[in-house]
Amino acid sequence: MFPCKIWTKCLQVKGRLLPWLLLLLSPLSATGSFIHRKYAFLPNLPNFQYILDDSRGFGRVFDGIGGMSSGGAASRLLVNYPEPQRSEILDYLFKPNFGASLHILKVEIGGDGQTADGTEPSHMHQHDEDDYRRGYEWWLMKEAKKRNPHIKLVGLPWSFPGWIGQGKSHPFSNLTMTALYVVSWIMGAKKHHKLDIDYVGIWNEKNPEKEYIQMLRKILNEKKLHRVKIIANDYTWAPISFVLEKDQELKDSIDIIGVHYTANQSNSNALETKKKLWSSEDCNIFKDETGTGFWARNLNQNYVIGQITSTIAWNLVGSYYPQLPFEKDGMLTAKEPWSGHYVVEAPTWISAHTTQFAQPGWKYLKTVGLLKEGGSYVALADGLGNLTIIIETMSFPFSQCVKNNDIHPFKVSEQITTFSLQGTFNGLAMLQVWYSKLGKQPWNDTFKQLPPLKVIDGIVTLQLGLDELYTLTTLTTGKKGKHPIPPKSKPFPSKYKDDFNVGDQCFSAAPNFADQAGVFEYYTNEQDTEEHAFTYRQMLNQRPITWADDAEQTISIIGNQNWKDVKISCDVFMESSMTGGMFIAARVNTGRSFFRNAQGVFFWILANGTYEITSDLAATKLIKRGDYNITVERWHTLTLVISEASAYGMLNTTHLWTTSLKPFPKTGWAAIGTRSFEFGQFDNFHIDA
Known part of the structure; x- marks a missing residue:
């Protein structure tokens, strides 16, 4: 089929009248040119209508899309890139309306231990010394803030220096000491690097320690860091979501329930807490074609199914040696500082479909959901008249995550989808259109701007194929940024x-x-x-x-x-x-x-x-x-x-x-x-x- 076919509906038509009108129209191709076709070749596809209406109220507040420089030195080689390539990579990650345009940067609070692809240094190897020059996360956070002053910063420990344990294999022997250690990192970020940390976690993928969480909140407040919010517990929905309903003090200490690799699911206990729900680590791997569309499906369906308002990718950039675990996992691949070569990968442009057209603080409409023939749609509004609709039709074979096998096979079919814009959106006259075709390689059509779409009488109709991603938006600021072609790949110098x-x-x-x-x-x-x-x-x-x-x-x-x-x-x-x-x-x-x-x-x-x-x-x-x-x-x-x-x-x-x-x-x-x-x-x- 054609990669994109867009119709506008000139009259309010219902029921069987719609197919006859469609037969009379020439579909608009992805390039904007009209395609003349005989009646016999018009696809006989199912058509369903979906209402987008803000008069019914709004859903949850959108908290943003992010990337993680953590989990074991995943950004290790980036800092050694020569200029201008290093700045180009950072632009693709953080610069608004250019590339991935991320809203959140989550970094590891280095603890000296191996955490996936390497170790990251603690700011306190010993209890009686500190050094806030160690590692590259300070530099990375400053570079992100330089490009986007509004980006949110998250810190999370994966490991802790040995002295914290006092001879034990966990960091909770002295709760006050551990909390002070983490808070010193937050205060050091401000004192030495002028960085305000917005969120802090507990201990990556470990069961929650109730008394420690409360102590961390207490120490943060004592240091006048009330604005720093706590995410717990960067692991699973249980037991944290069950415990909160029974412990008010613990509930008051936690701002966000963060879960890893959610498979788009939350649970009733988590929803009943009324806390923000985040997928605080999720999958954007694209090692082969099977994983290409997972990130696109995830960004929509995490909210549609799980009411999850932020999704953070592990990892931010694949900047570690080839053959280390999870190669080809990141918004970009940047593993050759000696050559300057890097690759802007599909997850960059998948992210842009959301990040460039909705900002933290926007609200989801209540009228979002799954498409009848597979796929999903979300709609977000800023309350000032702007609307963004993101539609995905990722098929099962091309949207799997090797880190999460909880997704059962599902079917997606070609379909015609009609959106009825109601409420304050009924008067919209035009929507900008951005399109990506994923699935089988090569992924040449990623984040491609199509001609604007006229909206007549509040009706928009799309013919959707498999593994397609659309953004329809009132915003005109989107851009597919571009830097010069990077240098050619070379092996490490002999x-x-x-x-x-x-x-x-x-x-x-x-x-x-x-x-x-x-x-x-x-x-x-x-x-x-x-x-x-x-x-x-x-x-x-x-x-x-x-x-x-x-x-x-x-x-x-x-x-x-x-x-x-x-x-x-x-x-x-x-x-x-x-x-x-x-x-x-x-x-x-x-x-x-x-x-x-x-x-x-x-x-x-x-x-x-x-x-x-x-x-x-x-x-x-x-x-x-x-x-x-x-x-x-x-x-x-x-x-x-x-x-x-x-x-x-x-x-x-x-x-x-x-x-x-x-x-x-x-x-x-x-x-x-x-x-x-x-x-x-x-x-x-x-x-x-």
Whole structure:
């Protein structure tokens, strides 16, 4: 069928008169030109009428569409992009009436633990120190605010620094201390970065701790942060929605019930609380065609079915190494700061269908719903005469989320849909039209502006195909923004070095290193003011309170997972006596919490004076071990060379070992790290692949 056919209805017609009028009209194509067709070829499609009427009152208040820079360093590589590409990416994400034009930015309150694709640093590694330069979330929030001063900011912890737990694996041993820790992040955002945090969460995807939620509200109020609203519990509808009805103090502490991957459903208990309901983490993955339309269906049906007024995508931008989990998940893909290449993905333009034509504070009409032949429609108004209608017909095969299997198969068919605009909208004369065709690739027709549609006597009729997305709106401000074509994709440089001599750095982490356990930061070495004055240091000396199953060792990866033959050298400095150890590695083959089981070629030196070669990070698969004059608190140069069928290692200028490559993976990243959560420094890192 044609990608788009639009009719206007010149007379008030009912029942069987409508099909005869349609036969007399020439449908308007997606390009705006009339298509002449014979009577016999006109589709015999079902037609249904839907009323949009504000005189019946309004539904819930729309709270906005957002993206998450969280869940484990998902934006890690973005900060290292060169200009102008970095600013272009940010424009596509945040600039109003340009791209995704997001209303909400949700960030991780870094807690030093592995939380999906890496670790994010806490502002307080220890209880007696803080540093609000750590990480890149501060920078990202400022860039978002620079483009859209009205964007709302959300913070949520995934993990916590180890000292919070006081020897336990949860952060609630001392409720006051944990609340003060989180509030210090909010206050630091204001003091050091002039950022007002609007919402704060509890602990990602963990069951609610009633006393802690009340304590957090108490501390926020004591610090005169009444405006900061609490979201609980970033997990499931139960038990939080059941508990609120029985506990008034807890109910008064919580402003929003936030649930992850809702499958468009809420529950009666949540609705009865009269609280705002958010899908505070949801799916915008598009790894293959099956997921393309999920985000479009979700943005409509979360409200139509679940009365959910905000949906936030994990993740904001796919800016982490390929082959880490959930690749191709984000509004954009930006995984090559060394080349400047990036891709504006379909979820950007799917978001724009809503974000560019409705703002937080607009209200849903009560007259929204599901289409009779599959799909859905919502309508929002600003109370000043503006109206936006969003219609989607995503089919089941092309709108699935790999993170949520609760959606049962459903059927969507081609259909004719008539909207009757009533109430204050009856007098509208024209609607702007924006259109996207999803489903099978290529997705060439995304967020395409069509000719304006005249509205006569309050009637609008559309012929809808499968996997289509329409926005009809009174607003004329929409725009499909465009920057120059980005540079071509290139692999990670085969020759790479970093001496970490940055002095007073803007960001705590070195470019392209992606921490998977532990936290590695630029460090000023006051004991060595010459050759190693500036180094790269692993900063944790205790295991964090984890969200995932963190490794017992620390590790930061870099490079290309397809690397095979490689030479790596690095200066290392052990700070822990007797129990310490450090490594360089190649062919590291896995990421995320799976790093506990990572395989590779690991070359260790240990504080007890020995060296080891293992085929795994956990050091359970020993290949070689030997004694050598290795001492702590002294710089040593490690060199690891892999070529064809063998590998060898050098300590300083001495050849220590050689081994065959049979027990090792065939390809993988380069890496550095420590034997446990211990301090250790690195300098003069070189790769030749």
